[in-house]
Amino acid sequence: MELRDLLDRLRRDYAALNPQVDRIDALLAAAGERVVDDHVALRTWADPRCDIDVLARPFVRAGYRAAGAYRFPGKRLVARHFAHDDPALPLVFISELDLGAFSPALQDRVRSLLEQVPEDMFQAPDLCALGRPWRVAHAEVEALRRESEYAAWLAAFGWRANHFTVAVHALVRLGDLARLGEFLKAHGLRLNGEGGEIKGSPAQGLEQSSTLADLVDVEFSDGRFAVPACYYEFARRWPGPDGRLFRGFIEGSADKIFESTDRRLAT
Ligand code: OOG
Ligand code: NI
Numbered sequence: 001m002e003l004r005d006l007l008d009r010l011r012r013d014y015a016a017l018n019p020q021v022d023r024i025d026a027l028l029a030a031a032g033e034r035v036v037d038d039h040v041a042l043r044t045w046a047d048p049r050c051d052i053d054v055l056a057r058p059f060v061r062a063g064y065r066a067a068g069a070y071r072f073p074g075k076r077l078v079a080r081h082f083a084h085d086d087p088a089l090p091l092v093f094i095s096e097l098d099l100g101a102f103s104p105a106l107q108d109r110v111r112s113l114l115e116q117v118p119e120d121m122f123q124a125p126d127l128c129a130l131g132r133p134w135r136v137a138h139a140e141v142e143a144l145r146r147e148s149e150y151a152a153w154l155a156a157f158g159w160r161a162n163h164f165t166v167a168v169h170a171l172v173r174l175g176d177l178a179r180l181g182e183f184l185k186a187h188g189l190r191l192n193g194e195g196g197e198i199k200g201s202p203a204q205g206l207e208q209s210s211t212l213a214d215l216v217d218v219e220f221s222d223g224r225f226a227v228p229a230c231y232y233e234f235a236r237r238w239p240g241p242d243g244r245l246f247r248g249f250i251e252g253s254a255d256k257i258f259e260s261t262d263r264r265l266a267t
Contacts, residue, residue, distance in 0.1 A: 003062035007090065009129050010040060014161040018214045018230045020189065021164075027187055028166070033174055038167035038235045039081070039091035042128050043154050045110055046096040049122040052080050055159070058125045059084075059092050067091075068248045072255050076101040077150060081249055090164075093249060095258075097150055106147050109140060113155060132158030138220040141227065149262045156218055156227050162261070163210070165233035169245065177207050177236050184211070190267070192231070192260040199253035205246025207236045208253050213261045231260035 015021040028035055044055050056064070064082040071078050072095075079095035099107050116134040124130065136155050145152035153162070174180040177198045181191055190212045191197045200206045213228035237245040259265060 003058065003089070006058055006126060006129060007037075007040065009126070010161040011037070011164060013129065013131070014164060014230055017157075017160070017216060018232075020211060020214050021230075021232060023187075024166075024184070024189065024211070024232050027184075028171075028174070031173060031183070033171045036167040036170040037090040038165040038233075038237070039093050040164050041093040041095070041162045041233075042159070043150065043162050044094065044096050044128075044159065045114065045154065046078075046098050046100075047110075047114060049114070050117075050127065050159075052078075052094045052096045054122065055094050055128045056080075056082055056092070058128070061125075064089075064092060070095075070249060070251050070254060072251065072258070074255065075150060075258060076148070079249075079254070083247055091247065093254075095150075097148065097154065102147055102151075106144060106151060109144055110151065110155070128159050129161075130159050132156070134158070135221045137222040138218075138225040138227075139222055141220065145263060150258065152263070153228070153261045156220075157229065161230065163231050163233050165208075165235045168207075168234050168236035169238075175236070177209050177234060180234055181209055192256070192265065194259045194265070195253070195256035199256055200250050202238045204250050204253075205238050205240055205248070206250050206253065207238075208250075208257060209234045210257050210260045212265050212267075215266050228261045228263055228266040233257065233260075 064084045067083040068081045076098045077095050082092040113134040141152050141156050192210045199208045210233040211231045213231045215226040216229035217224050
């Protein structure tokens with residue numbers, strides 16, 4: 001499997017699920033901008049059959065290297081990012097939920113989802129793009145949500161891109177996050193205001209904003225229900241003392257970016 005095919009598929013499925021994606025891409029194109037992907041973010045369970053290392057396999061095989069590790073104790077999850085020497089390839093940010101830190105009830109619920117996954121699917125090189133291989137009731141998803149928004153999202157959507165991120169430093173006219181934010185809001189899009197609409201700073205090497213996830217109708221075993229799906233992120237990277245763009249992530253900012261899929265913020 002070609003890496004480009006995998007990235008294209010992740011992006012196509014992401015745009016197909018979330019109406020805001022094509023809309024934002026079209027708005028940026030109409031403003032004369034060309035969208036370059038800064039990073040793609042994936043979510044998974046910290047189970048040895050499907051953890052960060054497993055999802056990262058096709059990327060590592062294509063030359064990506066593990067580059068940074070991040071902790072989010074309040075959300076009981078950790079993340080790593082992977083980078084390729086080819087600067088044209090997006091960074092890959094993968095997080096995993098620390099199941100052992102949750103109640104036995106949550107662990108049982110997740111176990112019953114993972115029990116439905118055929119053994120050979122865990123080995124598939126495109127596991128990160130397979131979507132939701134388990135049947136699940138909306139009631140179960142909402143029960144998970146009481147302990148973890150992340151668990152609810154992953155149970156509802158499975159393995160797919162959680163978001164793509166526009167490289168704002170590569171934009172020509174809207175290369176400033178405040179200006180880009182005003183542009184998006186003027187077109188009716190809603191930004192995640194947790195911790196401020198712009199997270200991070202030039203001194204940290206990274207400024208980030210994101211939309212709030214679209215509410216999307218999803219088929220569950222007990223009917224169709226609207227749940228928050230994916231968001232779009234905007235990242236402006238700044239050069240460090242060596243003159244090269246910062247290529248990592250910032251825990252304090254990422255912690256708030258995660259909340260872009262929270263049910264309480266979605267409309
Ligand atoms: C990841 C949130 C963090 C970033 O760029 O800091 C993040 C997620 O919501 O899965 O993407
Ligand atoms: Ni991100």
